Amino acid sequence: MTDFPILKIRSDFPILSQMVYGKPVAYLDNGATTQKPIRMIEAIDKIHREQNASIHRSVNFLSDKMTSLYEEARTTVQNFIGAPKTSQIIFTSGATGSINLVAFSFGESILKAGDEIILSTMEHHSNIVPWQMACERKGASLKIIPVTDIGELDIEAYKNLFSDRTRIVAVTHVSNVLGTINPVKEIVQIAHSHGVPILLDGAQAVQHEPVNVADLDCDFYAFSGHKIYGPTGIGVLYGKEEWLERLPPYQGGGDMIDQVTFEKTTYNVLPFKFEAGTTNFIGAIGMAESMNYLSSIGLENIQRYEQQLRDYAIQKLGAIPQLRMYGTSEHKAAVFSFILNNVHPYDTGLIIDKYGVAVRTGTHCAMPLMQRFGIHGTVRASFCFYNTMEEVDRLCDALNAVLDLMG
């Protein structure tokens, strides 16, 4: 079926051999957070044991080495997403931190009363609430791209949302609930054809397919380290240089300044202007190590294998008649949101957990999307490249057991 070295890959992730309730864990909650490859675990361990020191501002051997590792991590990220310059890579606390940065700095400097921001119905709360907060401060309002019954963005409706008050578009690259892979290149072009910049939320995309921000031509791109097999507390914001230069800083603190007096403070150059205080430099290096690991396997290979998983899961889950799937676009990641007839997602999750199948249930931080489909939550199984066809089977067996138990 595939020459993907799945056994080797699974052995790179120590946690995958954990047993829960006497069964090896089938970890199908990768949309929430991903597991860590040994390379990244060991990189962090080595820093903690041998290399740790403050970056940028101290003058000593350890500090010099640490600074180099940190700035190399920036270059790794740059290459990973195809950014033109390292100075366009800003390390943040996560996708949420990245989006808040843009929503704040853009909001403060650009938004005026009466302005409009375009989001979509399938956004994660992290790509809704920061914009709502900016709108509230500035008297701007949101326009929402609707989602079709199969879980795609309604592109025609999107085109009609633009007005001369539209200031920015913020849309997810891949839906964390439906798995839909949005036609982001087209979506970017449409925004630009109206002279409007666009932020793409890549939290569910960068770990599953090759992403090239220069090719996408988006103005901002945001994602999280912990979802790309890296540590928690680290994330990335990519921005076009012109925008990053133009936006005011977000947080104030050490390292982001040039000169400070109580009368006047001037700011540092990019990317440091947006990195206030001691950043999560160890986390950044860990994330870069995970990216190096992914690159060594090849994002194209990962994508192809995950498509095979997806196709198999569509077939197997489709064979359960009581299962109602949300998100059936052809352009879809291996993410499945569903409800078993008459069974509450929470009950389903609790029971399949006992079979060692780890999923997530609930609204997935996407309440507006739940409202769109008139539901209160789903069961979500989200796969990635260390999952197997057998785990698809285990999920389906567990779901059938739920149906038996609840029947």
Place this chain on the structure above:
Amino acid sequence: MTDFPILKIRSDFPILSQMVYGKPVAYLDNGATTQKPIRMIEAIDKIHREQNASIHRSVNFLSDKMTSLYEEARTTVQNFIGAPKTSQIIFTSGATGSINLVAFSFGESILKAGDEIILSTMEHHSNIVPWQMACERKGASLKIIPVTDIGELDIEAYKNLFSDRTRIVAVTHVSNVLGTINPVKEIVQIAHSHGVPILLDGAQAVQHEPVNVADLDCDFYAFSGHKIYGPTGIGVLYGKEEWLERLPPYQGGGDMIDQVTFEKTTYNVLPFKFEAGTTNFIGAIGMAESMNYLSSIGLENIQRYEQQLRDYAIQKLGAIPQLRMYGTSEHKAAVFSFILNNVHPYDTGLIIDKYGVAVRTGTHCAMPLMQRFGIHGTVRASFCFYNTMEEVDRLCDALNAVLDLMG
């Protein structure tokens, strides 16, 4: 001289046996960042290998365990700083993140044009710039507590800074440059006698002495994980419940909300209201492990030993006639900022680095304090409880070598 188990303690920190330029490193840059005890290194490693899963929002075995560990970490922090309730402990990205949170949320909800904020001349940029940014947005202004020649806050001048427009005071607990331990209890009382709340920047305090926020009666207390022997990318904000309830959220995202619709979003209860998106939960658990380690040694014991180090260093550094010390208060941590006559701090730092002595040189993110003393930077040696008297000697020998070389 002491029954402090220094050899045992040093063996708890793997990095202390690192060699630089053929010499064991004398790591005297603890004000910038601290080294990691093996307990915390192993805790992080174990999470990465065996326990990692998304917190709060997933329903499965791993996720439940991870959530418990995270919330236990909150309880550990609560106990460590004597906070009345766990809901008053907010995990942030660091001291800078904590202060930005308060400066933003306080600024948005309380500050009006013409209002005043009191800071001091010895603040770190992270406790200056966020307030400047809030002032700029709201048309408020800063009032500055002067620093005396020996590096203490001028308390009489402080008392005279209050007006009926004073809205908040933000002062450091311990100076990162001078080492001065400010009389924070008195400083808090003075603020409260004017009905004004106060934030204490504890970034240089919590790791060196027992801190009890309830006893201090401060309204907010901020510090960083990486300076308390924990991971990077994690920090803490403590706040009085009334203030935390009153302030609006800072960042928007997952987990900090109650209900989201595009028309209206309502927010979660404390502490989650202030923890948007996936927090650095692994970092939080690591930091708690470091705190448990410190508690096992006893903060009083650490404080006593560090005072011995301080007294010895004062005596030894005092014996170098060409050394000019900044910060000579009696109430002082083992932090020493100085300049060798006619030698630029940067030259000093470069040379003593070759002797394996790691310090920091420059403005230490405290430019206003540099301006106060009419200098462009200092050499800073900052000690902690794993340092030794021998390392004081090595510092002094290296400084004498600098004087020889530059003579």
Place this chain on the structure above:
Amino acid sequence: MLISDIQKEIIEEFAGLGEWMERYNYLIDLGKNLPMIDQAFRNDDYLIRGCQSRVWLNAELRDGIVYFTADSDAIITKGIAALMIRVFTGHTPAEIIAADLGFIDEIGLKEHLSPTRSNGMVSMINQMRYYAMAYQAKQQK
């Protein structure tokens, strides 16, 4: 029966059950048999906020005794609600406030009660106690 005796009874019942499957089956049965809450109370005013399963709770005071009714859209949650009602209903506000709910731990439902578990179980227990406190305050007036 005292609240502590009811808890003992429940602990014994669960001790007779085997692994998780039997326990869940038991809870599911309890959930199915829990008299539905009056439809009038199945609205947002009676909803206990919790991310996932929704729980509606009502309380009434009659002759100094508190009576709870509840419902949930998730059946296992409803089963747990049925247990909670069995423990608390028919007691005085003072008894409810004083009660120590040790049984939850002993019957292996602790994981359902972590403060941040998004099932509203903790909120439900808190809400039951708040009702009791409110009634007590009223009685003392």
Place this chain on the structure above:
Amino acid sequence: MLISDIQKEIIEEFAGLGEWMERYNYLIDLGKNLPMIDQAFRNDDYLIRGCQSRVWLNAELRDGIVYFTADSDAIITKGIAALMIRVFTGHTPAEIIAADLGFIDEIGLKEHLSPTRSNGMVSMINQMRYYAMAYQAKQQK
């Protein structure tokens, strides 16, 4: 002499030196002997921003050739500035723009040139190149 030949010369000089102590001594001597920048240029307009040691740099174009002068408050930084001037001064803008500064690595000063090392060294080199580019643009007009 070509810029590359000057670099070779410097590499050879450093090869004759022993460990860091001799290298630093050499840099310190270079720093001490660097003719001070004209006081007129020792002000903020000529300051190259870097967190720690301050560097002032001036350039002049005479007969198509660029002449640099510099100063720093840190002596080792000043020594490195002296090396940079020795490499770049007396050359045409085109030569300066085309030059590959491999010698820095070879004489063990790489650590002084990490992009974020707060000594302004990288900024100084960039600034020298910017001067050269500006002069070249001017010539081509």
